[in-house]
Amino acid sequence: MALVIKIVICVDTMKKSASRLVLLAGLMLASHAVLADPPAGYPFVGYDDGLARARQEGRPVLVYFGRYGCGWCDKTNREAFSDPRLRELYPRRYVLVYVDAESGKRLTLPGGERITERELGARLKVLATPMFAYLAPDGREIFRIAGIQSAQDFLLYDRFVSEGFYKKESIREFLGRELR
Amino acid sequence: MSCVNRFAVLLFAFAGVAAADTAPWQFGTPVTVADARPGVFHHLESAGRRSIAVSGDAVAVVWEDNRDGTPRAYVAFRTGAASDFQGMRLSGEGEAYEPAVTGLENGRFVFGWEEAGQAWVRSGGPLGLDPPVRLGREAGAQVTLARGERGVYVAWAKQTGKVMAIHVARLTPGRDGAPITFSRPVIVTPQLQVEQLYPALAVLKSATVVAWEDRRHGHTVIYAAQSRDDRRFSAARRVNEQLPRRSTTFGRGTGAARVVLARLGAERAAAVWLDKRDFEGGYDIYAAVTTDAGRLFGKNLPVVDDFGRSFGQWHAALAVDSQGRQVCVWDDDRDGSPDLWFSWRSDGPWTENLGVPGASGPELETSPVLAFDDQGGLHLAWIEQVAAGGPTRLRYRHAPVAQTRP
Numbered sequence: 001m002a003l004v005i006k007i008v009i010c011v012d013t014m015k016k017s018a019s020r021l022v023l024l025a026g027l028m029l030a031s032h033a034v035l036a037d038p039p040a041g042y043p044f045v046g047y048d049d050g051l052a053r054a055r056q057e058g059r060p061v062l063v064y065f066g067r068y069g070c071g072w073c074d075k076t077n078r079e080a081f082s083d084p085r086l087r088e089l090y091p092r093r094y095v096l097v098y099v100d101a102e103s104g105k106r107l108t109l110p111g112g113e114r115i116t117e118r119e120l121g122a123r124l125k126v127l128a129t130p131m132f133a134y135l136a137p138d139g140r141e142i143f144r145i146a147g148i149q150s151a152q153d154f155l156l157y158d159r160f161v162s163e164g165f166y167k168k169e170s171i172r173e174f175l176g177r178e179l180r
Numbered sequence: 181m182s183c184v185n186r187f188a189v190l191l192f193a194f195a196g197v198a199a200a201d202t203a204p205w206q207f208g209t210p211v212t213v214a215d216a217r218p219g220v221f222h223h224l225e226s227a228g229r230r231s232i233a234v235s236g237d238a239v240a241v242v243w244e245d246n247r248d249g250t251p252r253a254y255v256a257f258r259t260g261a262a263s264d265f266q267g268m269r270l271s272g273e274g275e276a277y278e279p280a281v282t283g284l285e286n287g288r289f290v291f292g293w294e295e296a297g298q299a300w301v302r303s304g305g306p307l308g309l310d311p312p313v314r315l316g317r318e319a320g321a322q323v324t325l326a327r328g329e330r331g332v333y334v335a336w337a338k339q340t341g342k343v344m345a346i347h348v349a350r351l352t353p354g355r356d357g358a359p360i361t362f363s364r365p366v367i368v369t370p371q372l373q374v375e376q377l378y379p380a381l382a383v384l385k386s387a388t389v390v391a392w393e394d395r396r397h398g399h400t401v402i403y404a405a406q407s408r409d410d411r412r413f414s415a416a417r418r419v420n421e422q423l424p425r426r427s428t429t430f431g432r433g434t435g436a437a438r439v440v441l442a443r444l445g446a447e448r449a450a451a452v453w454l455d456k457r458d459f460e461g462g463y464d465i466y467a468a469v470t471t472d473a474g475r476l477f478g479k480n481l482p483v484v485d486d487f488g489r490s491f492g493q494w495h496a497a498l499a500v501d502s503q504g505r506q507v508c509v510w511d512d513d514r515d516g517s518p519d520l521w522f523s524w525r526s527d528g529p530w531t532e533n534l535g536v537p538g539a540s541g542p543e544l545e546t547s548p549v550l551a552f553d554d555q556g557g558l559h560l561a562w563i564e565q566v567a568a569g570g571p572t573r574l575r576y577r578h579a580p581v582a583q584t585r586p
Contacts, residue, residue: 069399069432102393102400102437104322104377106277111569113221114251114277118437122494122546123568125513127462 038064038098039081043091047107047120050097054137060161061135062094065101065126072148073130083151090154093162094134101126110139134161143171204505204524205558205579207537213241213256213265213561214574220247222572224547224563226280227336228324228380229440229497231549232561235283238306239551241561242270242279242291243574253279253293257306258576265576270302271295272312282325282332283551290332290351290360292323299323299336303353303360311359315349325351328383328443335379335390340367343375346392350410368405368413372396376403380441382449382474389449389474391419391439398432402439402453406474419451419468419477437463440498442506447473450506452483452498462492465510467530483508483523483530490514493521494546501552501582509536509548509560518544520562536560538577544568545575556581 038044044064045053054061066073080086090096099107101121108114115123124133124144133144134157142161145153160166160174214222222245224231232241239258244251253276256265270279274296281291288305299320302312315323319339326333332351337344347365354360368390369376377393377400390413391404402420405413420436439453448471454463465483470476484493496510508530509522519540523530539545544565551559558579565572 067400067435068395069397069435071432102435109569112219112246113569114246114275115223116225119223119225122492125462125492127492 037066037077038096039077041087042081042096044096044098046105047097047099047117050095051110051135051139054095054135054139057095058137059093059095060137060142061097061133061139062090063097063099063133063135065099065121065124065129065131065133067101067129070129072128076130076149080149080151080154083154086151086154089158093158101129101131132157134166142166145171203534204582207558207560207577207579209577210538211258211263211265211576211578212573213576214243214245214254214267216566216571216573217247218571220245220571222563222574223277224549224561224574226278226324226549227322227378228280228326229438229495229549230280230282230324230326232551232559233281233283233289234551234553234557234559235285235289235305236287238287238289239265239553239559239576239578240281240283240289240291240305241265241549241574241576242281242293244277244279244293250275252276253291253295255279255281255289255291255304255309256574259287259306266306268309270309271300278322280323280325282327284327284332284353288353290325290327290334290353292325292334292336294321294323297321299334299338301325301334301351301360301362308357310354310357313359313362315362316365319344322378324379324381326381326383326388326441326443328388329385329446330383330388333381333383333388334362335381335392337377337379337392338365338367341373343373344377345369345373346376346379346390348379348381348388348390348407348413363410366407366411366413368392369416370412378438380439380451382441382443384443384449384473385446387447387473387475389441389470391441391451393437393439400435400437401433402436402451404439404451404470404474404477408473414475417476420453420455420457420466421480422457435463436466438496440496442498442500444469444500444504444506447471449474450498450500451477452496452508454493454496455480458489461490463494464489465493465496465508467498467506467508467525481525481530484512485523485533488512488514488521488533494518495548497549499550499552499558501558502554502556503582505582507550507552507558509550511546511548511562515540517542518546520545520548520560536577539564539575558582 103117131146253271256267276295279293299315350363387406403416468477520536548562
């Protein structure tokens with residue numbers, strides 16, 4: 001059910017019905033209160049550094065939009081990013097970028113524009129955190145997905161990107177087929 | 181789109197038309213303040229969204245752009261009946277961001293901005309600018325300004341140990357071209373040095389009120405405090421009402437950001453901010469009023485209507501007209517692309533949201549700021565972009581006087 005909800009979030013315009021489903025799903029989860037930061041043990045870097053490295057190294061980018069105090073971010077950190085398969089795979093295959101969606105820290109877009117991390121969130125319509133955006137090495141967005149993610153989800157997203165499925169189908173089509 | 185959603189869209193479209201008939205402002209023709217050029221990006225961003233001000237018959241708009249390859253702060257003035265704006269550079273040689281402005285008297289203004297990581301101010305008007313003054317050697321950013329009976333004040337986020345903490349100082353504009361001077365900056369929460377961001381100011385008859393984003397609780401909360409003597413601030417009190425829930429869903433709590441204050445009368449001020457409390461469609465806008473010169477803010481009221489709450493709101497700005505009418509303007513993409521929307525209130529609830537005439541359509545209209553003149557005329561500026569990632573231009577529109585009190 002959680003995966004179905006995430007796919008719903010993936011559509012460009014988040015409608016109220018989808019938001020309510022997400023809210024309900026979240027309320028069903030266990031209760032913990034902790035801060036959200038990038039997951040420990042991963043080499044997350046700032047947006048500018050990350051995009052420059054991606055271009056240099058020809059690697060795709062995973063941009064993690066978090067929010068200070070975000071519970072879903074922390075749950076994803078604890079339950080997905082603690083998985084040894086992700087620890088091995090993601091730092092090797094992706095340049096990892098963390099963006100605080102409320103921060104005034106500045107970054108430079110590929111077109112040369114200087115904006116804050118928060119403004120990047122506004123431009124990319126980061127309505128809920130965490131949001132994960134996969135970018136090609138040149139900074140083009142491949143797809144994005146919001147909400148709590150599992151390690152299995154991240155492994156599927158990796159296949160979608162690294163095996164080039166995104167070139168011929170949408171993430172929705174890919175997940176629909178893979179999860180059938 | 182489901183049948184229910186279609187019905188909702190039709191219903192709200194009808195409501196919008198009905199509301200348009202009662203909108204109290206008739207806007208004039210849009211004017212371009214700064215034109216689009218390839219590779220140039222204009223930004224109307226400032227703490228407290230103080231990017232436009234009126235003084236006498238002069239209007240000043242401040243912004244940042246990279247026309248010469250480096251982000252710098254600029255100001256443009258429109259005076260009297262002139263239709264065009266005349267621009268000049270506000271900042272020096274360093275990278276500059278987030279300029280703010282407030283009006284003095286007789287067509288003069290005070291400006292503030294961040295340059296090379298420090299906070300700066302200067303005064304001036306259409307005839308020229310006085311020398312710039314740096315507000316200390318420490319790192320500083322997110323400058324905001326306000327003026328009232330008690331004088332002109334500046335607030336900014338200043339490096340204090342390992343964090344940025346909100347400081348406030350009183351400004352005294354120089355005479356005959358002399359530089360502005362400032363009082364010793366006062367830290368708002370001296371006992372608690374915690375990350376604080378993006379202050380907003382209102383100067384009332386008996387107190388200076390400051391509100392800001394505060395991270396003491398492990399999530400971002402809006403706090404406010406008042407000072408009656410310019411030497412210390414009252415204990416900070418929370419502005420946004422926090423629902424009593426802590427869970428995996430909400431973490432330490434929901435987010436609230438980018439508070440804006442406006443003077444509402446001798447001892448009253450209004451606040452609006454972006455608030456994620458209901459987790460539906462991103463940030464919504466909430467508002468509250470203080471009636472005791474900023475000691476406490478009251479009940480939070482939603483500014484965005486039920487339909488709009490399904491979408492994310494950004495860049496909320498607030499101003500109060502001469503009749504005490506609070507007007508909030510922002511951008512959201514409920515019609516498919518970012519457009520400007522506004523709502524207003526006197527004593528009751530906020531009105532149905534209404535698209536700002538001439539600031540909607542397939543282009544991207546974002547980052548609005550507004551100010552009122554003494555006669556009740558509304559001055560509005562915003563950023564317009566033909567396509568995402570393309571060049572921007574800075575637009576302005578004036579609505580002379582509100583027709584009726586709603």
